Amino acid sequence: MVSRWxxxxxxxxxxxxxxxxxxxxxxxxxxxxxxxxxxQGFTLDWFARVFETSQFVDSFWISxxxxxxxxxxxxxxxxxxxxxxxxxxxxxxxxxxxxxxAPILVPGLxxxxxxxxxxxxxxxxxxxxxxxxxxxxxxxxxxxxxxxASLRNLDPYVEDAAVSLGANRLRGFLLVVLPNMQAxxxxxxxxxxxxxxxxxxxxxxxxxxxxxTLPVSMLSYMEYYFDPTIAALSTLLVAFTVVLxxxxxxxxxxxxxx
Amino acid sequence: xxxxxxxxxxxxxLVAPAFVVVLVFFxxxxxxxxxxxxxxxxxxxxxxxxxxxxxxxxxxxVYLRTLKLGLIVTGICVLMSYPAAFVxxxxxARRRTxxxxxxxxxxxxxxxxxxxxxxxxxxRRGMVNQTLLSLEVVEEPVRxxxxxxxxxxxxxxxxxxxxVLPLVSAMENxxxxVLEAARSLGANRLTTFLRIVxxxxxxxxxxxxxxxxxxxxxxxxxxAILGGARLLLMSTLLRQEAVIVFDQxxxxxxxxxxxxxxxxxxxLLRLLRVRQV
Amino acid sequence: xxxxxFIMLLLxxxxxxxxxxxxxxxxxxxxxxxxxxxxxDVLEENVFAPFEEMHNVDIVxxxxxxxxxxxxxxxxxxxxxxxxxxxxxxxTYLADQEGVLQPYDADKLENLDELYDWxxxxxxxxxxxxxxxxxxxxxxxxxLIEDEVTSWADLLRDxxxxxxxxxxxxxxxxxxxxxxxxxxxxxxxxxxxxxxxAINYDADAAWEALPxxxxxxxxxxxxxxxxxxxxxxxxxxxxxxxSFAIGNLMNTGHDLTAVIPDEGAVGQTNMISxxxxxxxxxxxxxxxxxxxxxxxQEAEALDLIDSxxxxxxxxxxxxxxxxxxxxMLDTMIVLDQAEVSARLEDWLERWNEVMVR
Numbered sequence: 078m079v080s081r082w083x084x085x086x087x088x089x090x091x092x093x094x095x096x097x098x099x100x101x102x103x104x105x106x107x108x109x110x111x112x113x114x115x116x117q118g119f120t121l122d123w124f125a126r127v128f129e130t131s132q133f134v135d136s137f138w139i140s141x142x143x144x145x146x147x148x149x150x151x152x153x154x155x156x157x158x159x160x161x162x163x164x165x166x167x168x169x170x171x172x173x174x175x176x177x178x179a180p181i182l183v184p185g186l187x188x189x190x191x192x193x194x195x196x197x198x199x200x201x202x203x204x205x206x207x208x209x210x211x212x213x214x215x216x217x218x219x220x221x222x223x224x225x226a227s228l229r230n231l232d233p234y235v236e237d238a239a240v241s242l243g244a245n246r247l248r249g250f251l252l253v254v255l256p257n258m259q260a261x262x263x264x265x266x267x268x269x270x271x272x273x274x275x276x277x278x279x280x281x282x283x284x285x286x287x288x289x290t291l292p293v294s295m296l297s298y299m300e301y302y303f304d305p306t307i308a309a310l311s312t313l314l315v316a317f318t319v320v321l322x323x324x325x326x327x328x329x330x331x332x333x334x335x
Numbered sequence: 336x337x338x339x340x341x342x343x344x345x346x347x348x349l350v351a352p353a354f355v356v357v358l359v360f361f362x363x364x365x366x367x368x369x370x371x372x373x374x375x376x377x378x379x380x381x382x383x384x385x386x387x388x389x390x391x392x393x394x395x396x397v398y399l400r401t402l403k404l405g406l407i408v409t410g411i412c413v414l415m416s417y418p419a420a421f422v423x424x425x426x427x428a429r430r431r432t433x434x435x436x437x438x439x440x441x442x443x444x445x446x447x448x449x450x451x452x453x454x455x456x457x458x459r460r461g462m463v464n465q466t467l468l469s470l471e472v473v474e475e476p477v478r479x480x481x482x483x484x485x486x487x488x489x490x491x492x493x494x495x496x497x498x499v500l501p502l503v504s505a506m507e508n509x510x511x512x513v514l515e516a517a518r519s520l521g522a523n524r525l526t527t528f529l530r531i532v533x534x535x536x537x538x539x540x541x542x543x544x545x546x547x548x549x550x551x552x553x554x555x556x557x558x559a560i561l562g563g564a565r566l567l568l569m570s571t572l573l574r575q576e577a578v579i580v581f582d583q584x585x586x587x588x589x590x591x592x593x594x595x596x597x598x599x600x601x602x603l604l605r606l607l608r609v610r611q612v
Numbered sequence: 613x614x615x616x617x618f619i620m621l622l623l624x625x626x627x628x629x630x631x632x633x634x635x636x637x638x639x640x641x642x643x644x645x646x647x648x649x650x651x652x653d654v655l656e657e658n659v660f661a662p663f664e665e666m667h668n669v670d671i672v673x674x675x676x677x678x679x680x681x682x683x684x685x686x687x688x689x690x691x692x693x694x695x696x697x698x699x700x701x702x703x704t705y706l707a708d709q710e711g712v713l714q715p716y717d718a719d720k721l722e723n724l725d726e727l728y729d730w731x732x733x734x735x736x737x738x739x740x741x742x743x744x745x746x747x748x749x750x751x752x753x754x755x756l757i758e759d760e761v762t763s764w765a766d767l768l769r770d771x772x773x774x775x776x777x778x779x780x781x782x783x784x785x786x787x788x789x790x791x792x793x794x795x796x797x798x799x800x801x802x803x804x805x806x807x808x809x810a811i812n813y814d815a816d817a818a819w820e821a822l823p824x825x826x827x828x829x830x831x832x833x834x835x836x837x838x839x840x841x842x843x844x845x846x847x848x849x850x851x852x853x854x855s856f857a858i859g860n861l862m863n864t865g866h867d868l869t870a871v872i873p874d875e876g877a878v879g880q881t882n883m884i885s886x887x888x889x890x891x892x893x894x895x896x897x898x899x900x901x902x903x904x905x906x907x908x909q910e911a912e913a914l915d916l917i918d919s920x921x922x923x924x925x926x927x928x929x930x931x932x933x934x935x936x937x938x939x940m941l942d943t944m945i946v947l948d949q950a951e952v953s954a955r956l957e958d959w960l961e962r963w964n965e966v967m968v969r
Contacts, residue, residue: 080524091434091490093415094441094495097452098453100462104455111844111864121374154356167346176357182597183365186570187590190577193687194371194587195364201691214361228831246345275445278555278570282577286644286674290381295447296556297675301649304843308455311448317578318443325438393964448953459846480847563831564780565967573709579782579834580960581683 105308112303115335123309133310136294143205143290147212147221148269151264154213157219160250162221163228181218185278188215193282204285211279216269219255223268227261228254260328268327271318365594371587384588394572398592401425404483405552408490412547413540414500415491420499420539421532423512424506435503442496446556453489454480483562489557494550498543505539506532538608545604549597569593642670643895646685646697649675650837650856651917661721663902666917669895676834678703679782683714685887695890696899700784701742704883705949708739713885716741720897723905723922728941730880731921740885743903744856744918747936747944748785748792749877751807751843752850753833761850764789764873765796768821773828775849777842780832781963788878789852790944792961794818794823795875802849808875811949822966832967840864854880855936859916872940879936879944881921913937 100114105123107116122220127133158177162170180188192211196202231254239249255262289297299307356556365584373380388394441449456462457479464476479485509532533540555570562571569589576586618823647655653673660671674681674694682703685692689712699707707713713783715738718724724732724741731742744825757772767776794815799808830847833839837855842848844864853870861868884903886896900910909922919935920927932938 083418086415087422090415090419090495090499091437093492093538094438096440097449097456097492098444100452100455101448102533108386111460112455112458113845114458114462114465154353158353161346161349166342167568171348173354176354180357180361182549182601184549184570184590184593184597186553186573187368187593188364190573190586190590191364191368192360194583195360197687197691198367201394201693208596210360214357217357248566271443275443277446278553281555281574286646287672292445292447295445296559297649299447299451299560300835301837303454303844305584307448307451311444311451314448315440315444319440322439331340393961393968396968476846478830478847562833565829565831567968578683579679579780581679581686583687 101308101311101315102282103304105312107305110304112305116305122304126306126311127310130298130306132289132294132298133291136289136291139205139288140291143208143212144270144273147209147273148266150209151213151220151269152224152265153218155217155265156224156262158217159221159224159228160254163225164233175190177221178218180215185215185276186281189279189282192279196283204283204288207283207285208280208288208290211283212273212276215276215279216273217270219268220265222332223265224258224261227258227264230261231257263328264325267321271321337612341480347550351411351591367589368590370589371583375584384584385592387585388588388592394589395570396493397567397572399549400483400567401552401594404487404490404568405548408494408551409498409548411487411491412495413544415495415578416498416502418535420502420536421526421528423499423503424509431503435500438496438499441492446493446554447560450489450560453485453492457485457488457561480561481566483566485561486566486568490551490554493554493557494547497546497550501539501542501546502536504541505536505542511537541604541608545601549600552596552600553593569596617913618954640670641668641892641895642672643667643892643899644672644674644693644695645899646676646681646694647696648835650835651860654912654915654917654929658915658917659903663899667898668894678784681709686710690888690889692887692889694887695892696896697809697885697887698743698761699883699885700738701881701883702784702787702949702952704740704885705953706888707885708735708737709953712888713739713741714885714888714890714893716900717893717897720894721901721904723901726906726922726924727904730941734881734883740883741883741900741904742921743884743900743909744882744912745879745921745936745941746855746882746919747877747879747940748788748852748854748870749870750850751853751861751868751870752786753866754869756849761869761871762874763796763799764792764875765800766873767793767850767852768825768828770856772850776825776828777830777833777839777848777851777853778825781883781960784833784880785852785854785878786957787959787961788880788947790818790822791817791947791952792873792875792878793821793850796873797821799875811945811947813955819962822963827968828968836860843868855919855934856917858934859940873928876943876945877936877940878958879941879946882918 104112104116106119106121108118108120109116155177158173161167162174189211192207196207235257236249236253239253242248244252275292276290277292277296280293284290284293295307295310372384373382375381375384423434424435449530454461458464459476459478461479463479467473468476513531513535514527514561517531522530525604558566558568558571559574567575569592573586573589573593576582576589646662663700664671674684676684681697684697685694685697685707692712697707697713700728704713718738721741727742729746734742750761759769761773767778768770778789781787781790791811791813794812794817795808797817798812802808805940806908809950828894830842833851834853837860839848839851839853839861840857843851843861846866858870884900886893886900892894904922906922906924908926909918909920912918913920913925913927913935914931916931916934919937927935927937936944942964
C-alpha cells in the first residue's frame with residue numbers, strides 16, 4: 078500500500094519541518110556578523126555573546142520562573158477540576174468543560190491585549206504578577222485535559238476499594254490515585270512548561286519595564302540587531318528542547334497528549 | 336461512580352477555586368474587551384466600530400488577506416501531510432515513535448527561533464537567492480522577505496505538525512485488513528487511498544484543518560517578522576492599532592473579530608465532524 | 613470537612629504563587645526611564661552606570677519606539693511606573709497635550725543655561741528639555757546606484773524600485789519625509805531663478821505621488837535599527853535616515869554615501885520630560901541635569917550617538933561632519949509640530965490606505 082512517492086513525501090515533510098533548524102544551526106557557527114549564506118568560517122563567539130547579553134540572561138530567568146510557577150499553579154488548581162469532571166456526573170459539567178477549554182480557543186494576542194486593558198482598569202499591578210496570571214490562565218486547558226485523560230485510564234474501583242477499606246477521600250486520592258497518575262501529571266507539567274516558556278502573544282502585551290520573557294526579548298533584540306546571536310540562542314533552545322522532549326516522549330509518550 | 340449525600344458540595348469545592356480564577360482573570364477581561372469594542376471614545380454604546388472595520392479598505396483588505404493566507408496554509412499542510420501521515424501510521428511502532436518525536440520538535444521550540452531561519456533562507460543574500468543566482472535563473476536577487484510567500488512558508492512550517500499529528504492518530508485506527516480487502520478486490524493504490532483511507536481519517540483531517548487554520552489566522556510572530564510594518568495581517572493590525580495608533584476602541588474591534596472568526600471556524604468544523612459520525 | 617482541608621491547601625498554594633512574584637521586587641530606589649532601545653550599551657556606559665553610582669539608584673529601562681511608549685504611558689496614566697521619558701519633540705507635544713507630563717523646574721537644572729536657547733524649552737511651556745538634536749537626510753549605496761542622489765524626489769526614481777525604505781508615518785520622521793518629498797516636487801516645478809516658498813504642510817503633491825513611491829518600497833521602517841539591518845542584508849539601497857543611526861549604518865561595511873539633499877535636511881530635537889505620575893521629582897531633575905551636562909554631551913557625541921545641544925561642547929571637525937552640528941544647525945529645516953500634529957490622525961489613515969495594498 079505504501080508506495081515510493083509516499084516515502085518521497087515523507088522526506089519532503091521532514092525536510093521542511095527540520096530544514097530551518099539545520100540552517101539556524103549552521104548560521105550560529107558562522108564567523109560573519111551578517112546573515113549571508115552560506116556562513117563563512119567557524120566561531121563560537123555568538124554563543125559567548127548570548128551569555129554576555131544581559132537582556133537574554135535576565136529574561137531567561139524570568140521565563141523559567143514564570144513557566145515553573147504558572148505550570149505548578151495551573152496543575153494544582155486544574156487537578157481537582159479534572160477529578161470532578163471524571164469522577165462525578167453533574168449538570169454543569171458541560172459548562173465547566175467549556176470554560177476550562179476556552180483559553181485555547183481565544184487567540185493568544187487577544188488574551189494578552191484584553192488582560193492588559195483589564196489590569197490597567199484594576200490599578201497598579203506588578204508586571205510579573207500580570208504575566209503570572211496570564212500564563213496560568215492559558216495553561217488550564219492543558220492541565221485539565223491531560224490530567225482528565227490520565228484519570229480516565231484509571232479504574233475508579235481501585236479508589237473506591239481504598240475508601241471502602243476505611244481511607245477517607247483525600248487519603249484515598251493521595252495514596253491511590255495520585256501515584257497512579259504520575260505519568261499524566263509529568264506529561265501535563267512538561268507540556269505546560271513548554272507552552273509557557275515559548276509563549277509570545279500573551280507575554281507581548283503583559284511585559285513591562287525591566288520584566289520581559291525570553292521569546293519577547295528575542296523578538297525585540299531582532300528589531301535592533303541582526304546577527305547570528307539569535308541563531309546561537311535558538312540552537313541552545315532547540316538542544317534544550319530536544320533533550321526535554323525526547324526524554325518526555327520516551328518516558329511518558331508525550332505525543333498522545335499534544 | 337461514588338455517591339455521597341453532599342456530592343454537590345464536594346464538586347463545588349473541587350471546581351470553584353480554578354473556576355473563579357478563570358472567571359475573574361480570563362472571562363471578565365474578555366467581557367471588558369467586548370464592551371470596549373462597542374464604546375467609542377465619544378461615549379455611548381454603538382456598533383459603528385464594526386461597521387467601520389468592514390467598511391474601511393485597510394481593515395477589509397487585511398481581514399481578507401488573513402483569511403486567504405490561512406486557507407492557503409491549511410491547503411498546503413493537507414497536501415504535504417496526507418501521504419506522509421499514511422506512511423507514518425503504517426510504520427513499526429519503534430520507528431514511528433522516533434519520527435513522531437521529530438514532528439513534535441518544531442512545536443516545542445519558540446516561534447521566534449523558527450521564524451528567524453526564514454530570514455536566512457529567504458533574504459537577498461540567503462540560501463534561495465544564492466542558489467537562483469548561481470544557477471543563473473535570475474540576474475538580480477529576488478525579494479522574498481516582506482511578501483505573502485514568506486509568510487505562507489513560515490506559517491506552514493509552524494503549523495505542519497498540527498496537521499500531521501491528528502492525521503497519524505486517525506490513520507492508525509484503520510485496520511490493515513480493510514486495506515488488504517480493498518486491494519484484493521482489485522482497487523488500485525490511488526483508489527484505495529481516496530475511497531478508504533481518506534474517508535476513514537476525515538476526523539483527523541477536520542481536526543488538523545481546524546488547528547492549522549485558526550493557528551494561521553491568529554499567529555503573530557511570523558507575520559511580524561516576515562511581513563514587516565507594511566504587509567499586515569489581523570494580529571499585526573491589532574498590535575498596530577493598540578500600541579502605534581493607540582486606538583483601543585479599534586483594537587478591541589479587531590480583537591473581537593479575531594475571536595469570532597476562530598469560534599466560527601471551530602463551530603463549523605465541529606458540526607462537520609458530528610455529521611460524519 | 614476533609615475536603616475543606618484540601619481546599620485550604622489549594623488556596624494556600626495559590627496564594628503563595630500569587631505573592632511569590634511580588635516578593636521578588638527589590639526595595640532599593642529605582643528610576644524608571646522610558647527611552648528608545650537604540651545604542652543602549654553605549655548609553656549604559658556613558659550615562660546610566662555613573663548616574664546609578666552617584667545617586668545610589670537603579671535605573672530600570674522601558675524601551676520601545678516613540679509611539680509604542682507613548683501608548684503605554686497614556687494607557688497607564690496615573691498608574692504609570694515611568695519617572696522620566698525620552699521623546700522626539702512631536703511625541704512630547706502629544707504627551708503634554710494629554711496631560712501625562714509635569715513641567716520641569718529650571719532652578720533644579722544647573723546646566724540648563726549652557727544649552728542653546730532653542731534646546732532649553734523647545735515647546736515653550738516647560739514640558740521638557742531638549743538634550744540632543746538630530747536630522748533626517750538621505751543615504752544610499754553609491755556602489756550600486758549609478759546616478760548620484762541629490763533630492764528627496766529621487767526616492768521616486770525607477771532605478772531604485774524595490775530597494776527603497778522609508779520611515780513609517782507613525783514615527784518621528786514619517787511626516788517629515790512626506791513633506792520634504794513634497795518640497796522637492798515643488799522645486800521641480802519652479803522656473804529658473806524662482807525661490808521656493810514656505811513649507812506646504814498639506815503636502816498634496818507628495819500624497820499624489822505616494823502610490824508610486826509605495827511601489828518602490830521594500831517595506832517601511834519603524835525603528836532605525838530595522839533600517840540598519842535591511843541595509844546590512846542588502847535589501848535596501850536608498851533611504852531617508854536619522855543622523856543618530858549613522859554610526860551603525862557605516863558599520864555595515866557597505867559603500868554608503870550620506871547626502872544632504874538640495875531641499876535640505878530636517879532637524880529635530882529629542883527631549884527628556886518628567887511624568888505627571890512620578891513622585892521622584894528631584895531624582896528626575898538630577899537625571900535630566902546629568903544628561904545635559906558638558907561631559908555627558910561630549911562623551912555621547914564622540915561615540916557618534918547624540919549630537920550635543922550643550923553650547924560648551926566643542927567637537928573635532930571629523931566628528932562634527934557625521935553629526936548634526938556646526939553650520940548644519942543653522943540651515944536645517946525645523947517643522948512646526950502643531951501643524952504636523954493637527955494633520956497626523958488624518959494622515960495615518962490615508963497612509964495606511966495606500967500602504968496596505
